[in-house]
Amino acid sequence: MITVAVDGMGGDNAPACMVQGAVDAINKNSSIKVLLTGRPDDLNKALEGLTYDKSRLEIVPASEVIETGAPPVESVRTKKDSSLVVGLKLVKEQKADAFVSCGSTGAVLVGGQLIAGKIKGVKRAPLAPVIPTVNGAMLLVDCGANVDARAEQLVQFAKMGSIYAEHVMGIKNPRVGIVNIGAEEEKGNALVKETYPLLKECSDINFIGNVEARDIPYGPCDVLVCEAFVGNVILKLYEGVGSALIKEIKSAMLSTTAGKIGGLLAKPSLKGVVKKFDASEYGGAPLLGLKGLVVKAHGSSKAKEVTTAIEQCVSFTEADIAAKIEKSLSV
Amino acid sequence: MITVAVDGMGGDNAPACMVQGAVDAINKNSSIKVLLTGRPDDLNKALEGLTYDKSRLEIVPASEVIETGAPPVESVRTKKDSSLVVGLKLVKEQKADAFVSCGSTGAVLVGGQLIAGKIKGVKRAPLAPVIPTVNGAMLLVDCGANVDARAEQLVQFAKMGSIYAEHVMGIKNPRVGIVNIGAEEEKGNALVKETYPLLKECSDINFIGNVEARDIPYGPCDVLVCEAFVGNVILKLYEGVGSALIKEIKSAMLSTTAGKIGGLLAKPSLKGVVKKFDASEYGGAPLLGLKGLVVKAHGSSKAKEVTTAIEQCVSFTEADIAAKIEKSLSV
Structure with a gap:
């Protein structure tokens, strides 16, 4: 089972498209489990009426939201209970293999490096759209x-x-x-x-x-x-x-x-x-060199792009990219 | 009278389009005089059958051509009798107010700075398309x-x-x-x-x-x-x-x-x-900060673009841009 944390509140079409995209992903691929971060009320409301395997979709509460225009470093430091920070912590604590967000690029970049953490030997984690x-x-x-x-x-x-x-x-x-x-x-x-x-x-x-x-x-x-x-x-x-x-x-x-x-x-x-x-046909942009996969999808992503971004986490995890990167850099 | 030196041999369509462009420019504007640099035989052949005021078009002989792929610095240094170097020298010696070339960008850039010379105070001459x-x-x-x-x-x-x-x-x-x-x-x-x-x-x-x-x-x-x-x-x-x-x-x-x-x-x-x-509607790219105007037009320029590039030298010279730049940088 591949566990993907999904920022339920980030992006122009959150939470509706994030939730729909997550549901579509688990319905398409039975080896995906999604941890949706965000306000439970909002997320549950968006989940209403959708059919899916409830054992593979879990809400992880986060009360705050980092807005797209907010200063990245400050936001990541102060909004500890934001859907973005909570999602990245799931990666850090190895409760999730990957994290997908359509939220602030700056906050994903800063948070990815600060919270998820870099693979040993990686000097800088680049964003690779x-x-x-x-x-x-x-x-x-x-x-x-x-x-x-x-x-x-x-x-x-x-x-x-x-x-x-x-x-x-x-x-x-x-x-x-x-x-x-x-x-x-x-x-x-x-x-x-x-x-x-x-x-x-x-x-x-x-x-x-x-x-x-x-x-x-x-x-x-x-x-x-x-x-x-x-x-x-x-x-x-x-x-x-x-x-x-x-x-x-x-x-x-x-x-x-x-x-x-x-x-x-x-x-x-x-x-x-x-x-x-x-x-958008190609899913999101990975932040390379982190301990788990962090994917920044476009702020305007619809459900389809969210699903694609979640799916790309599967091949990443299955191929154990992090281990391959660590090995390659130690040569 | 504005005197423009034109590299008769540079560019994909030289000398035909360079010559045609020069003739069109002097026919359109009676205050333009063109000095065509290059092999007299080739240039005279291209001029055959064209009607123009012969007192405003002169051939300045240059026996060599700098090819587009040639190393710029070496070419400018060794091919002293090339249409490009001869044209730039006309600017340096104030026999021409400006120089237009469709030849090697590198050679125009290097030659412009080395031969035409920079305005007092200018640290670097940028190309400004x-x-x-x-x-x-x-x-x-x-x-x-x-x-x-x-x-x-x-x-x-x-x-x-x-x-x-x-x-x-x-x-x-x-x-x-x-x-x-x-x-x-x-x-x-x-x-x-x-x-x-x-x-x-x-x-x-x-x-x-x-x-x-x-x-x-x-x-x-x-x-x-x-x-x-x-x-x-x-x-x-x-x-x-x-x-x-x-x-x-x-x-x-x-x-x-x-x-x-x-x-x-x-x-x-x-x-x-x-x-x-x-x-190509906008003529060529000026190399700013030189004592005269040096214009690099596209290698694939046809007669029309050559004419436009020659015409833009008129406003440059009339407005005495070089003096304005020198004054502005001394503030």
Whole structure:
């Protein structure tokens, strides 16, 4: 049995979609047990009328909620009885194998490192969202809040990302690339220049070299390593350009009659493209290098994304990723 | 009379489009004189049959060409008689007010700083391409090859970008933003945290604070400041996501009959969107802070883009941007 703690109160659609997503997950997979954290009244109300195996869904009371805009460090320190902190403590105390939250990214990042705790040898736990590309999913490590990483940390990101891509995403011998401003080995800023030869020396990863930002949409590798400031820019710009372009295309089509008709006829084709680039298809972003799996799902997640995020905890736990990471970093 | 040196041999479509672009520019604007650098035989052949005022177009012989893939520093140092080096020397010797090239970005950047020379007080000359957004053009400073900038250099980028946006792009009191990973003042990496208060103190720029990458397509400011590694990632990802998405939409539409018909009907609307996001509408990227204007136009530029790039040199020279920059930096 895999036990997943789920933040019942975090995210735009909590608690309804968190509860529905949890119920769907246990109904789909009989080896999942969910511990829902949050206000029992709210959670019980959302559970009303849903059919599920009651022995595999438990409410763990938490009276507080950390709001999305609240200062992360302060919130995690002071709101000890929040659904987020209580959920992370379940991981720390090994009462849960994993924790899924759609709440504040900052609080998940801070709480994940402070409460769930890092695997021995891990210097920094990176946030590794999955980016949809023309040729499938790509893990982008690091997009977290800890910027200005050192070269040795980027090497750890590469190793942890590689293990996650292989065992959770099911990619054999995942190709690892590093974000750079040119294709040649000698290019880059001081950090990348220092990191490149270290990655080249790693015998346990399939390092393919530099990846230029313009190639990212085509998925030139499976694990793309970068410092968190750059990763954050990539993640947000990727989402931003995609949504702006789709929005512009829609409004341009609606502005003429021919465009309207054309848009209607082409709608299924367009929808296919939008779906291809939809990050929510891939569940949440893991925070790598922690003792249990901590998954940050999108704040706007619906039940389906919550279910996907819970399901990804199964492969993580079954493959014993934490042990694999510890072993890989001790080499 | 504004004299613009044009690299006749640089770019995918040289010399034909360089020559055509130069001829169109002098035909459109009688105060432009062009000095075309390159192999006289090739240039004269491309000029055959074109009608123009011969007193305003002169060929300056240069026997060598710096190829796009060649190492920039070495090329600039050894190929003294290349169309690029000869053009930059014309700026240095004040025989030309500006220089336009569609050749190797690296060589233009290196040569611009080494040969044309920096304005007094300028620590680093940034490359500042114009990014098309939903709400018009935005100058992105720096996207050049000199990474790992210091805070004081970013402040200079902000001032120089602001002057360029106001006097060449015609934007009154341009809004200056800095790329960051959050909207709050205290966010960022060490460089941005150090730069933010310095920008806030500048009385001669209209600093509006942090800009998150997801908002870039909507043009939240007129001048967007960042370190060159980040700028390069933004520029290339912006182009990459846009072109990948358009390509996917086209191929998805072509895969069904309804999509094909829909695509035909919606074509004018789609074209409008593509045009809106087309960087070539805005001419080339200026290398700011040099004694004359050095413009790097896209390697794939056609005659129209070359003409636009030459035309932008006029406002630059007329407004005496170099003097304005020198004054601004001495404050």
